[in-house]
Amino acid sequence: MTVLSLIEAVRRRAERLHSAAEVDAAITRMATTITADWADANPVVLCILNGAIVVTGRLLPRLDFPLELDSVHVTRYGRETCGGDLHWLHTPRTDLCGRNVLLVDDVLDEGITLAAIRDYCLEHGARAVRIAVLVDKKLPNPKPCRADYVGLVCDNRYIFGCGMDYQGYWRNLPDIYAVKER
Ligand SMILES: O=P(O)(O)OC[C@H]1O[C@H](OP(=O)(O)OP(=O)(O)O)[C@H](O)[C@@H]1O
């Protein structure tokens, strides 16, 4: 089996958890709550690359107030479905000192990535840090951080679509799928 045929087979066998319409409604709900809370906060929105590209690109046009956009690239999964050490590939160019910071990510899994980025922002003088995630994964153990804004909740399964990858692929899918266990 070639890599590409494996990638295609994973999608064919996967279970669809959320349709594109459900994702869209979830992002609208998040935007409404964020607007109610932070329309006067002049926030810096940090897109957590790569996974958050899709949700950030869809959330921002729904936030009708002044904000700045920057990004941070921290990765610990690579092409794996289990997390490892954190690799910092890019840090924000914006001065975070005294700023309200909104972290946007695709999935809050074990919470290690977002907890580290939150701590980075606070160490660099951020006034307040809030976290928005498209999907919060239900895990049996407590996480080192919690999200303030959650689009959807899912069980403890490996998911892809809407920015989330399976071995680097399928971030482009409009629906959210869970890998089917054998
Ligand atoms: O809560 P955690 O268990 O720390 O996992 C969540 C993080 O893992 C994924 O990033 P990944 O390391 O896959 O990098 P990527 O976004 O570039 O794919 C995802 O986009 C989150 O940032």
Ligand code: HPA
């Ligand atoms: O379930 C997941 N899917 C994609 N990327 C991820 N990063 C952490 N958990 C996941």
